[in-house]
Amino acid sequence: MKVCIRVDSSEQIGTGHVFRCLTLAKQLRDQGSHVTFAQRVQNGALLSYLREQSYEIIELDGASDWDEEKDADHFLQQIDKDFDWIIVDHYQLSHVWETRVGNGLQARIAVIDDLANRKHDCELLLDQNYFRHYENRYMKLVPDHCKLFLGPAYLLLRDEFKHVKHSSFGDKRILVFFGGSDPTNETEKVLLALEQSEVEGWGVDVVVGTANPNRDKIQKEVARLGYHYHCQIDYLADLMSRATFSFGAGGVTMWERCYVGLASYVTIVAENQKQSTMDVDAFGAVKLIGWHDDVGVEEYVHALREAFNHEEGLKDIRQKGWDLLKSSRKSDIHPFVVEMLKWKSNER
Template identity: 50%
Template sequence: MHILFRVDSSFAIGTGHVMRCLTLARMLKDAGCAVYFAMRAGLGDLCDEVERNGFPVFRLVYNGSVIQEVDAQWTIDVVRRFLPSVDWCIVDHYELDHRWEENVRAYVGRVMVIDDLANRPHQCDLLLDQNYYRQAKQRYHSLVPPGCRLLLGPQYMLLRPEFYEAKQFVSLRGGEVQRILLFFGGSDPTNETEKALRAFRELDVVDVEVDVVVGKANLNRFRVEQLCREMDFRYHCQIDYIAELMAKADFSLGAGGASMWERCFLGLPSAVTIVAENQRRSTEDAAAYGAVWNIGWHRDVKSSHYADIIDKVIALPEQLKSMSRKALELAGSAKGYIVHPVVEALLEG
């Protein structure tokens, strides 16, 4: 089976789309599929990273915003000129919708969409939204064609093997804070990491270890590294052991999106800053469930807010225990699969 991913990353849109597609790509490769990526080249792209993971990348180069007709034709050219066939085209891209999908699907077997906005119609055979929402099923009503299979909720989370391995060693947190993790995504375009680091400078926190994680797409990573050196915090850049750090931490400051669900999966209590519009609804619903604290929209969050949160969590062990339990209830039921249900759905056709 031949699979083509159409996905992008940049300093502006972050790295999350590509990273979750890479996770699914590895699973498909392990299942015997031939996997390819079609990606736009530019500042902050992860084309080289995808190739380092063993997947061929077809690069699209053009300036300006995404034009669906141009993008669709380029993707079609890739399929016709370079690939023997494409059984599934998997698209993970907020700027592409049913118009792009209708054009491309005439040249591929089937189309799968990875989405979490539920704000535009799709022309697809399979749709994955791995986030928790209180009204998940209603969100895509009238946005997908009849017969489209919907895979909705944290039970379909695309987790790397390291998370299943780390899950074996985690349990309900006890509420005592000895180790804190800071991770606001691979690119952290709103520079929450530095805000949070400055919050620690305002506090007199003793006997607490801090791990700070950034990606290579973080434009502020060198300044963050310098701050970590000055504050004697552990600095980690573009790592493949984030699950290990999450498992060891007692509390985390982070963004919404995929990393929020990874923290919940490992029962790690966290305070979440909404750094992109697509994170708003799922963060609000997870907070209403009691699995996270919702700090709010990034523009409204200052270093003083992070300082208040850090102060509070150290003084509220019972609340942290409750949050850890709720996080595990919400996302911790996902387990290691012989064949992941998303892969199973793709292989079934």
């Protein structure tokens, strides 16, 4: 079976979409499928990283006058005609793109989404997020024949998380990670807050991705403060399991922290994270600090003080995270992939 994944990454978009698609790509490849990625060429795009993982790449135009119709036409010009499935993980692509590409290739369309804010023309749709009444979010947005995979039961877990130990309170460690690009530079705010706080006796792990434009400056600051710097790692699950609490953004890694049982203070760094983060905070599985423009060094200092003085509160947060994701499937093959593999013909 041949599969193409249409997904982007950049300094502005971040890298979370690519990494969750990599989880599917690896499972598909393990089952004998040939997987290709199609990405726009932009600053911070993970093209080299994907090549290092031995995936074929179709490079798409990164021009600023981009729209989904132009993208669909360019995609159809660049791609072979014999793909069975196209997986789409992109907030700016809708049923317009999916219909154009699906008909042009006679391929099936599978969508990964978080927003439920536009129509889709697809056979499968996956939204792993927790929202209040998430079961009804895609009513009237997908065709009647579309099979839905909704909610935390369908969490896309990378291999490193499948056998990870739950977070421990014994190590006195703080984890700082705001995604692969950290577009609002929350990491530096937290470093300033840590310097102003009493953290003697605590270990601090600071993680960045290669898409983070401030990574060199952060590395120097982390070294000056005597903390531990990690860049583009494949052992994040281990760091999470060793941490007492963490600072991070919403999105993919928020669910990973909940799964591990790591209490986290969360800053919303993008509009698409807003509602799900607020709903998870209301559930009690994270502690929301606020929208990034409203969060400064003082707010992070306050969060540190609260974490140091209220251990029971951290335990409550991590228990709620476990409760939220206790139904997450731990099978080697995600049900989304199983459903794709059932289709033997490439006729749409």
